[in-house]
Amino acid sequence: MIDNWDELVVQATPLLDFLQQPSLFMSAYSGTRDGHLVFTDASMANQYASDDSLNAWDALSDCPDVFPGGFEWKRWIDHHLRKTDYFGLSGRNFCGADVKWMRSVACPLVELMRRDMRILLNCYANQIFPPLWESILGVYLKNGFPCGWNGPYPAGELVVFSNR
Secondary structure: OOOOHHHHHHHOHHHHHHHOOOEOOOOOOOOOOOOEEEEOOHHHHHHHHOOOOOOOHHHHHOOHHHOOOOOOOOHHHHHHHHHOHHHHHHHOEOOOHHHHHOOOOOOHHHHHHHHHHHHHHHHHHHOOOOHHHHHHHHHHHOOOEEEEEEOOOOOOEEEEEOOO
C-alpha cells in the first residue's frame, strides 16, 4: 500500500502522463472495441453518463461492491488533487470535447474526470484495480472517455466517448 504523495505520483505515471498532456482527447479512441460501446456522438454518450436508472454510471462505477474489502480511501489524495486542481485539469485543452459535453452551468466530462482521477489514484495507492477500474484506466490511456455502462453489470459493456 502506498501512503505518500511522492510515491503515488511515481506509481501512477501512466495516468499522470495522460493527464498532463497540454491537449486531451485530440485523437480518436485507439483501444479495443471488444466489451466497449464506443460513441463519437457526445449526446449519446452523455445519455449513458447521466442515466438515472439502476445502472446509473456514477452509482455503478463507485458502488462499494466494486471495491474489495479493505480498500482504503485516502484523504491525502483528495487534498493533493484539490491543491493541484486535479493536475491542472480545468486549464487543459479538451480539443472541443468539453464543449460537446457542456450543459448550462457545468461540464459533466470534466466533473466525471475529476471523480475518476480520484478513484484511479486511490486504486494506485491501494495497489488494487477492480476489473471495472482497470478497464476505465485503459480507456483513458487509449484517449477515450469512459462514461457509462450498457446492460446489466458485469455482463454488459463499458460505454466510451471518442472525440474523433
